Amino acid sequence: MPNITYAQALNEALREEMKVDPRVFLMGEDIGHHGGIFRVTKDLIDEFGAERVRDTPISESGFVGIGIGAAMAGLRPVVELLFMDFALVAADQIVNQAAKLRYMSGGTVSIPMVVRAQQGGGRGNGAQHSQSFETWFAQVPGLIVVAPSTPADAKGLLKSSIRAGNPVIFIEHKLLYNTKGDVPEGEYSIPIGKAEIKRDGRDITIVSYSRALLFALEAAETLAQRGIEAEVIDLRTIEPLDMDTILESVKGTGRLLVVHEAHSNCGLGAEIIARVYEQAPDRLIMPPRRLGAKHVPIPVAEALEDAVLPQPSDIVNIVEAMF
Amino acid sequence: MPLTPERLQDAYRQMLVIRRFEETIRSLYQQGKIRGSFHPCVGQEATAVGGCWALRKDDYLTCTYRGHGQAIAKGLSVRAAMAEMLGKATGCSKGKGGSMHFTDPSVGLLGANAIVAGGVPHAAGAALASQLQKKDNVAIAYFGEGAVNQGVFLESLNLAVLWKLPLILVCENNLYSEMSPSHETTSVVETYKRAAGFGFESMRIDGNDIEAVYNAVEQAVARARAGGGPTYIEAMTYRLWGHMIGDPEIYRTKEEVAQARENEPIVRCGRRLLELGYTADDLARLDGEAESVIADALQFADSSPVPQPADAFTDVFI
Numbered sequence: 001m002p003n004i005t006y007a008q009a010l011n012e013a014l015r016e017e018m019k020v021d022p023r024v025f026l027m028g029e030d031i032g033h034h035g036g037i038f039r040v041t042k043d044l045i046d047e048f049g050a051e052r053v054r055d056t057p058i059s060e061s062g063f064v065g066i067g068i069g070a071a072m073a074g075l076r077p078v079v080e081l082l083f084m085d086f087a088l089v090a091a092d093q094i095v096n097q098a099a100k101l102r103y104m105s106g107g108t109v110s111i112p113m114v115v116r117a118q119q120g121g122g123r124g125n126g127a128q129h130s131q132s133f134e135t136w137f138a139q140v141p142g143l144i145v146v147a148p149s150t151p152a153d154a155k156g157l158l159k160s161s162i163r164a165g166n167p168v169i170f171i172e173h174k175l176l177y178n179t180k181g182d183v184p185e186g187e188y189s190i191p192i193g194k195a196e197i198k199r200d201g202r203d204i205t206i207v208s209y210s211r212a213l214l215f216a217l218e219a220a221e222t223l224a225q226r227g228i229e230a231e232v233i234d235l236r237t238i239e240p241l242d243m244d245t246i247l248e249s250v251k252g253t254g255r256l257l258v259v260h261e262a263h264s265n266c267g268l269g270a271e272i273i274a275r276v277y278e279q280a281p282d283r284l285i286m287p288p289r290r291l292g293a294k295h296v297p298i299p300v301a302e303a304l305e306d307a308v309l310p311q312p313s314d315i316v317n318i319v320e321a322m323f
Numbered sequence: 324m325p326l327t328p329e330r331l332q333d334a335y336r337q338m339l340v341i342r343r344f345e346e347t348i349r350s351l352y353q354q355g356k357i358r359g360s361f362h363p364c365v366g367q368e369a370t371a372v373g374g375c376w377a378l379r380k381d382d383y384l385t386c387t388y389r390g391h392g393q394a395i396a397k398g399l400s401v402r403a404a405m406a407e408m409l410g411k412a413t414g415c416s417k418g419k420g421g422s423m424h425f426t427d428p429s430v431g432l433l434g435a436n437a438i439v440a441g442g443v444p445h446a447a448g449a450a451l452a453s454q455l456q457k458k459d460n461v462a463i464a465y466f467g468e469g470a471v472n473q474g475v476f477l478e479s480l481n482l483a484v485l486w487k488l489p490l491i492l493v494c495e496n497n498l499y500s501e502m503s504p505s506h507e508t509t510s511v512v513e514t515y516k517r518a519a520g521f522g523f524e525s526m527r528i529d530g531n532d533i534e535a536v537y538n539a540v541e542q543a544v545a546r547a548r549a550g551g552g553p554t555y556i557e558a559m560t561y562r563l564w565g566h567m568i569g570d571p572e573i574y575r576t577k578e579e580v581a582q583a584r585e586n587e588p589i590v591r592c593g594r595r596l597l598e599l600g601y602t603a604d605d606l607a608r609l610d611g612e613a614e615s616v617i618a619d620a621l622q623f624a625d626s627s628p629v630p631q632p633a634d635a636f637t638d639v640f641i
Contacts, residue, residue: 025455051455057485062444062478069448069462072433073383075455077448092475096438097445105426105434106416107638142639165641 001182009151009183010040010116010172013158014078016187018048021076024162025052027063028080028116037082038118038177060090064115068098071113076162083129084119084171098167099142112165114158118172120211120261121309125174127297130305132210132262135271137169138239144192145238147171149213151181153236156190164192171238173211173261195242197249201229204255204319207246207272209235212261212310219315228323238268246272247280254285255322259315264292289318326376326537328599332609334376334533335592338368339613340401341392342589345564347617348391348408348422352568357408361422364392366531366563369588370495371396373536374463374558377544383431383449383462385442388423389495389562390435393465398430405620411627418630419638431460440466440473443492447479450488450553461489461547463540468557469500471514477521480555484522489547491540492518492555495530497562502574518555530558531588534595563587 004012018024025048026041032055035042045053056063060081067077081087087094098111121130137145144166148154154172161168198213199220208216213234220230231249235242250256256276258269269290276288291310299305326334345363352361364371371392375384378397386393395401399415407414408422415427423437433449436442446464453460470476471494483490494514498505506512518525524546529535536558543554561583565572572580584590593606 057478057481059478059481061475062447062482065441065444065475065479066448066451066482069383069385069433069445069450070452070455071448072428072445073449073452073462075452092438092441093444097436097441101426101434102640103638104416104420104424105428105638106414106419108416108426109428109433110641112641144640 001184003180004151004183005177006151006154006179007038007040007177009155010158011042011044013155014041014044015047017159017162018044018052023074023076024078025054025075026078026080027054027056027067029056029058029082031055031080036080038174041080060086061093064090064093065097067113068093068101068111071111072101072109076112078114078116078162081115081117084117084133085128085131087115087117087133095140099140103142110165111167114161114168114170116170116172118174118177120173120175121298121305122175122211124300124302124305126300130298132260134171134238135262135266135268138268142167143239144168145171146192146236147210147238148236149176149210149234151179152183153190153234155183156188157192157236159189160192171210176211179214190236193237193240193242195233195235195237195245197231197245198234199230199232201231201253203229203253204257204322205231205233205246205249205253206257206259206315207233207235208259209238210261212259215310215312216259216315218312219319222312222316223319226320228319230319241272243275243279246276247283250276250280250283254283256284256288257315257318257322258290259310260292261309262292263295264290265295267292286322289322291315291318326534331534331592331599332596332601334372335589335596336609336613337372337396338533338589338592339610340616341368341371341395343613343617344391344395344401344404347621349568351408357422358410359421360567362389362567363564364389366583366587367495367497367560368392369533369536369592370465370493370530370558370560373533374465374493374540377537377540378431378461378463380430382460383433383446385433385446386435386465387439387442387467388435388437389467390425390465394425394427394432394435397432399425399427399432401616401620402623403427406624406627409624410629411624412630412634413623413627417634417638440470440476443470443476444479447483447488447490450490451486453489459548461491461544463491463493465493465495467500468494468496468505468509468512468514471517472509480518480521480523483553487550487552490553491543491547492553493540494555494557495560496557497560499562499566499574501566502570504574513557515555515557523553523555525555525557527557527559530560531586531591533588533592561587
């Protein structure tokens with residue numbers, strides 16, 4: 001299997017979908033000859049032309065809204081936002097429009113649109129370029145939210161997202177683009193709504209996704225050296241949530257930790273823990289834990305940012321305290 | 324196709340259907356039979372019919388919560404519209420959208436929108452889809468002059484000209500943005516001048532003159548179909564009723580409204596038909612036909628079933 005980066009995997013997914021489906025086109029800032037600031041759309045303009053790889057002005061509401069209209073008129077736009085933080089500039093179009101138009105029309109229109117963006121911190125981009133918004137979007141009925149952590153998942157999930165026929169918020173992470181992984185050759189896709197166990201273990205279930213998933217795997221190695229075998233679940237899709245995989249794992253381990261880079265307050269950790277208690281209260285042998293960013297904006301200096309965002313060592317410390 | 328006397332007669336009847344629709348809705352609303360808000364388009368029927376009748380069925384339309392007239396003029400079934408107002412399962416949105424979200428893609432209606440200017444980029448997007456697919460459909464977006472201070476509106480203007488989209492923007496300038504006179508909220512109230520600043524072919528017309536509206540939109544459509552890009556039409560009109568039912572209308576005098584009634588589009592179109600040789604009896608007959616359309620729609624809506632609670636959980640995703 002070819003070993004390629006997360007950015008290359010996304011690029012392959014876009015290229016393949018554009019080849020097989022003439023309805024697919026791309027919009028975003030600097031995605032044409034520049035190839036996108038993270039190179040995800042590199043060289044696509046040469047193959048598909050400027051009409052289908054469409055540079056936009058810095059005008060997120062406008063071009064997300066245009067994506068919605070084009071989708072209603074039968075195309076399959078994939079809209080790139082430079083940073084997920086800028087989704088708030090287009091919040092009306094995403095939340096009030098894309099998520100609801102199908103429902104409000106009684107199912108007579110559909111919005112087959114993907115909004116891609118990278119999010120998260122870890123490289124000192126500051127409080128307006130480092131946020132994680134998956135929970136915001138997951139709170140809105142009508143949006144699918146995915147957040148792959150590996151190149152193979154990124155490619156397979158982007159293909160599924162483009163084909164979904166519904167609005168999808170496709171969450172990348174700025175520090176995942178250069179990570180490498182094996183990606184299957186040939187046609188494949190990863191189903192939306194299916195988590196994957198990335199590491200087997202019997203002692204505790206760690207649920208995570210996106211870059212924090214890599215931290216969870218790193219922590220699991222450390223824990224293994226100390227005699228604790230963690231099962232690490234990669235959610236891959238945030239909404240709809242694959243509770244079956246989580247419940248099945250917790251049945252075996254009895255312990256649960258949810259780790260995400262998004263702020264802990266009112267976050268996905270709270271949601272998952274609540275659902276586990278609602279759906280299988282007898283499976284936990286001790287109170288579950290969650291780990292997310294502390295409740296301040298994301299600072300720039302490394303020492304400050306590291307203090308705010310979850311680190312692999314934080315995961316190790318929490319898990320050890322659960323034994 | 325020009326607006327011949329015969330089509331003008333049909334357009335007059337269509338305007339009356341819209342007028343009677345809104346009057347009926349007001350009455351039902353006051354009887355407590357309609358939920359939510361209702362923003363009537365009474366007085367703005369010429370912009371709706373004149374503009375939408377210059378389009379083909381497969382051209383796209385987005386409009387606003389004051390868009391009942393445009394939706395009906397574009398071809399939305401009056402029965403489905405009435406049923407939607409009454410929250411019936413046979414409504415155009417099965418009771419999920421209501422007054423502010425009339426949608427029917429089978430006639431090109433991609434949706435009325437309850438966010439001011441929210442639907443303008445959708446029309447631009449539909450126009451882009453047409454352009455990318457090398458089709459000749461155009462898209463038209465209706466909005467009020469209250470929309471011109473929204474960011475997404477200005478962003479859409481830029482993109483429409485930049486990409487030379489087959490798009491017609493029709494600003495219904497009815498002088499009031501919700502409950503405020505527009506000159507108190509807008510730096511340049513001649514909104515077509517703003518559009519010109521973005522590079523639009525733009526104009527201001529008498530929006531209560533259905534022939535003027537039809538001709539302006541028809542020319543804009545021809546230009547857009549031929550690849551000539553977007554047009555901005557500011558149609559001056561007047562909202563004869565308030566922003567919504569329950570608006571105390573403290574921002575204007577009764578005299579102003581009374582004066583506007585002499586210049587309203589249906590009265591004017593009637594005068595024009597008389598000039599063209601139609602008789603007062605002809606006009607009364609057309610009104611009677613419009614009344615029948617409404618009576619039929621009301622009967623249909625009244626006898627339609629309400630949705631089942633389980634229906635609340637469908638139509639979120641495909």
